[in-house]
Amino acid sequence: MKQILLATKNKGKAKEFKEIFGQIGIEVLSLLDMEETIPEIEETGTTFEENAVIKAETIAERFQIPVLGDDSGLEVDALNGEPGVYSARYAGLEKNDQKNLEKVLEELKGVKTDNRTARFVCVLALARPGSQTITKRGTCEGCIGEEPIGEHGFGYDPIFYPEGSHRSLAQYSPEEKNQISHRRHAIDQMISWLKQNDAME
Numbered sequence: 589m590k591q592i593l594l595a596t597k598n599k600g601k602a603k604e605f606k607e608i609f610g611q612i613g614i615e616v617l618s619l620l621d622m623e624e625t626i627p628e629i630e631e632t633g634t635t636f637e638e639n640a641v642i643k644a645e646t647i648a649e650r651f652q653i654p655v656l657g658d659d660s661g662l663e664v665d666a667l668n669g670e671p672g673v674y675s676a677r678y679a680g681l682e683k684n685d686q687k688n689l690e691k692v693l694e695e696l697k698g699v700k701t702d703n704r705t706a707r708f709v710c711v712l713a714l715a716r717p718g719s720q721t722i723t724k725r726g727t728c729e730g731c732i733g734e735e736p737i738g739e740h741g742f743g744y745d746p747i748f749y750p751e752g753s754h755r756s757l758a759q760y761s762p763e764e765k766n767q768i769s770h771r772r773h774a775i776d777q778m779i780s781w782l783k784q785n786d787a788m789e
């Protein structure tokens with residue numbers, strides 16, 4: 589496998605996949621690299637697994653090549669796991685990262701540090717024409733800060749402090765984030781599975 593198509597239009601995700609897979613010599617293309625406009629894929633699932641499979645299978649069906657789908661989000665314990673699969677649309681259908689993280693901070697007003705635990709979840713689905721789709725999950729534990737800080741990353745990174753860290757994930761360099769992220773852990777699991785099943789070629 590020298591090249592893989594990623595079923596996403598999210599710039600932040602695409603950049604991280606390119607960096608992580610680039611290190612093992614695999615080129616990642618995303619829907620942002622395609623000439624034609626791909627219609628929005630409806631995320632009708634209620635779990636990360638379901639949505640990752642929908643994304644990967646929709647695009648694999650269309651292009652008849654192996655496709656990786658990523659469905660990810662933030663689970664906040666004090667909010668019963670919200671925003672979860674609705675992370676991208678938490679503050680509205682326009683998918684605004686700034687408004688989304690402000691809504692989390694608003695919902696957590698008055699909640700003490702010890703009770704602000706959360707995790708990022710990333711589920712990857714690999715759909716290959718003629719094979720069963722497989723999914724792998726990665727997580728990154730941490731807690732939610734009091735205000736956004738940091739310039740790197742995307743999404744909820746400015747309010748997320750990885751376990752044991754005094755810096756938000758948006759204060760991590762891309763290289764540092766890619767060593768500990770939920771996405772990195774899911775990718776590692778997927779690569780191990782492919783190696784074990786002689787499917788890396």
Ligand SMILES: O=c1nc[nH]c2c1ncn2[C@H]1C[C@H](O)[C@@H](COP(=O)(O)OP(=O)(O)OP(=O)(O)O)O1
Nearest residue numbers: 596597598658659660661662675676742743744745
């Ligand atoms: O490393 C991350 N650092 C910060 N925030 C993150 C991360 N990973 C996911 N997130 C947030 C962004 C978005 O609010 C939601 C993903 O939603 P999700 O539907 O999977 O992606 P999306 O709609 O942006 O792009 P697409 O569906 O085309 O892949 O979780």
Ligand SMILES: [Mg+2]
Nearest residue numbers: 598631659676
């Ligand atoms: Mg989405």
